Amino acid sequence: MFVVLLNYTAPIEEIDYVLPDHAQWLAKQYEQGLFLASGRRNPRIGGVIITRPMARGKLDAILATDPFSVQHLARYEVIEFSPTKTAPELRLVNEAVPH
Template sequence: MFIVLLKYSAPLEQIDYALPDHRAWVEKQYERGLFLASGRQVPRVGGVIITRPMPRGKLEALLATDPWAEQKLVKYEICEFEATRTAPELMKLNEAVLQG
């Protein structure tokens, strides 16, 4: 799994202008079953995305298609981890992914 930290590299006015396109992109990733959770950081300096397990290269290619990335409005920090303990609901989700 991955935790992706997004850090804004542009003024909030530019971020907000491109927000509808970014939200549409995020929604598409949920529809594809790739994202588990996402939202703004507090204070609003960026965002956070928690993904399902996938190859790191696939995640990097996916992030490159984010409108914010295409417009160079954010930078990403990717943290990969193997969950050794989860809430029961997440374990069921992880098992479903592994079964295909």
């Protein structure tokens, strides 16, 4: 699984202008079952995405299609982790924990 930290590199006005396109991009990832959670960071300096397990190369390719990436409005820090403990609600998405 991955946690992706987005850090805005442009003024918030530019971010807000592209936000509807970014929201559509996020919706597509959820429809394909790739993302588990996402939202704004507080303070509003970027965002956070939690993904399902996948190959790192696949995630990099997905992130490259984010309108924030395409328009060079954000940097991405990708943190890979292997969850060893999961809340009951998330056990079906954690391949590392026996069900």
